[in-house]
Amino acid sequence: MAKIRSKKNSSKKDVIIEKASKLFREKGFGAASMRDLAEHVGVEAASLYNHIQSKSEILQAICFKVANDFLSHLEAVQSAPESALKKMELIIRFHIRMMMDQYEYVYISDHEWRHLPEPYLSNFLNQRRNYRRSLSDLIARGIDRGEMKNIEPYVAVLTLLSAISGIESWHRSRKIIPPDVLEDNMVKYLIEGLKK
Amino acid sequence: MAKIRSKKNSSKKDVIIEKASKLFREKGFGAASMRDLAEHVGVEAASLYNHIQSKSEILQAICFKVANDFLSHLEAVQSAPESALKKMELIIRFHIRMMMDQYEYVYISDHEWRHLPEPYLSNFLNQRRNYRRSLSDLIARGIDRGEMKNIEPYVAVLTLLSAISGIESWHRSRKIIPPDVLEDNMVKYLIEGLKK
DNA sequence: AGATAAAACGAACACTCGTTAGTAAAATTC
DNA sequence: GAATTTTACTAACGAGTGTTCGTTTTATCT
Incomplete structure (x- = not known):
């Protein structure tokens, strides 16, 4: 056993x-x-x-672990008693942290999901679409409440997420720019662009 | 002949x-x-x-065409009599346009450069590094002149570039969000995050 | 200890890969 | 129209792919 x-x-x-x-x-x-x-x-x-059943089983394990981590965190934040703006900041910081702490996993989930076999591919894309829609809704609410400037929510989500996923380029110059500096600067940039 | x-x-x-x-x-x-x-x-x-010599020759042609396009445009903007902020906006808009008009080429240059054989790989990375450094310098000058908020220039460049390269995700939902709306919203978001 | 289960192995299968050789068809030049 | 160059074809090579098979080694349990 x-x-x-x-x-x-x-x-x-x-x-x-x-x-x-x-x-x-x-x-x-x-x-x-x-x-x-x-x-x-x-x-x-x-x-x-x-120990494994196939090569793509490994890819599945990686992609869905990452997807579930993000989804769990999102649900936790959604039910928190915070402003929409603060919620977005929490989510942005979580994304940045994940990118730094689980670099390989997140990178693969971002870049190699194309190689997932069906039906996992469709599953993955569905999950991602729903996740993005939730973020869009959050931003839309922030705009309604006057916390954020009047920006197209989906464009903001796209901009946000891909900005963060670009930390991969930073990973090699981490000696020049320490992690916390990177996080604070990115948050400053990305949140400032949202604020009214 | x-x-x-x-x-x-x-x-x-x-x-x-x-x-x-x-x-x-x-x-x-x-x-x-x-x-x-x-x-x-x-x-x-x-x-x-x-007609071609190898598979990777195709990749080389694509990657270096894109790199040269961006470099040419940068040099043109650099010698223009505009503020640093305006120059950044021009560059951002050019990146967005390139992403929309030459989607496949830019995408490949962004994602498949790893498969370039040496010495083209090193060449490509050098060119990219120099390009990013030029953008960093431009932002640093914008900060010095009080046009931009005090943000780490390299972080801003990373954030900018990867935000734009994420338009790939938008490409499939272009019916919902028309190109000019996307461009204006992205510029609004990304430039607002730079402004003092 | 012996029995049983788990894990590692070398060899092979059935493909696919980029690429080359040799040759036939088509287009261009004279 | 003949000569020459350019292009497309079939066939194949050698290497590499994920994966399976049958067996041997190693670890666990009674």
Whole structure:
């Protein structure tokens, strides 16, 4: 019954997914081979299939973990007693933090979801669409209440989200600009553009 | 001496690159095969090699065309007699326009440059780094002259550029939000976040 | 300890990949 | 119209793909 734990509480499957996330980000899902991955795990390619079912199962695990993290946080924020503007700031900060703490995972979820097989692809896109719609609604409410300037909500959401996902470029120059400086500056920029 | 022109002034090589840009965007460079491309061009895969030298030559052509377009425009703006803020607005608008008019090309240049072979990869990254540094300098000057709020210039550049590159998500909902509305709203958002 | 389950292995399968060689068809030049 | 160049074709190569098979090694449980 008991499973092998390679280190602490992580199963070998978790190790595989973690190594894969680094590899998928570096080379892209398509260009990263199972033999590549196996070498990083320290095992032969065939042995991987004792722990996973397919290459794309790894991608699914990564993409949906990220999607669920964002969705959970959104729901928590939505039911909080804050202004729409403050809620947006919380969400923006969460996105930035996720981008910094779970860089590989978020990056892959952002860039490699195309390679998801059906029906997971449609599922993923549906979830993303709903998430964005919720953010749009939040901004629309902020405008109605006079907290935000009269901007097209969906455009604002698009601008916001892609601005944040661009932190990937920063990841290599993190010595020059420390994380908290980056976060505060981005929030300043992005929230200021929303304020009335 | 005279070459065949498939349509108007475009050589067959141009046709191949154009079809490839659509394919590379849809499937990604790695997942798009030469046989795929050949089918879209209406020819056998081997025949492509009468017009191009390799698959990655196509990628090079696309990436460097886009990079040069942006660089040319930047140099033109730099020598114009405008305020730093106005210059930034011109650049932002140009980026948005490029994203709308040359969607496939810009998208590929943004997302598939990783697959460039050396030494083109290093070349490309150098060019991009210089471009971003120029934008940073422009913003720094805007801050010095009191036109912009005191924000970390490099963070602002990162935020700006990636916000714009996110228009890709909008491309499918262009019926709901017309191009000029998108452009004006994005400019409003992004410039407002810069203003003092 | 022996029995049982889990994990690793080498080899192979059935493909697909970018690309090349050799040749036939088509277009251009003279 | 013949000669020449350009383009497209079929066939194939060698390498790499994700994955499966049958077996052996390793770990866990009684």
